[in-house]
Amino acid sequence: MRTIIDLPSDQIEALEALCRREGISRAEAIRRAVAQHVRPVRRAATDPAFGVWRTRRLDGLKYQERLRREWE
Numbered sequence: 001m002r003t004i005i006d007l008p009s010d011q012i013e014a015l016e017a018l019c020r021r022e023g024i025s026r027a028e029a030i031r032r033a034v035a036q037h038v039r040p041v042r043r044a045a046t047d048p049a050f051g052v053w054r055t056r057r058l059d060g061l062k063y064q065e066r067l068r069r070e071w072e
Helices: 009-022 026-048 059-071
Strands: none
Touching: 009 026
16 A cells, blocks of 8 residues: 655655665665554554463363353
């Protein structure tokens, strides 16, 4: 998807220098920057729930079946 962004001239200059140094296009540099910026956000969305049942001494399937019996 294409998008248009406005950057101040000092950021454009820094971006150009980075692109020359890395041998990449502006688009690639911006894609990398966005990916690096959103990575922690995506990770934070799942981290609080990850492994929450790890320390429980309970079979997950048996627990699920017990809860569903309450619906009967």
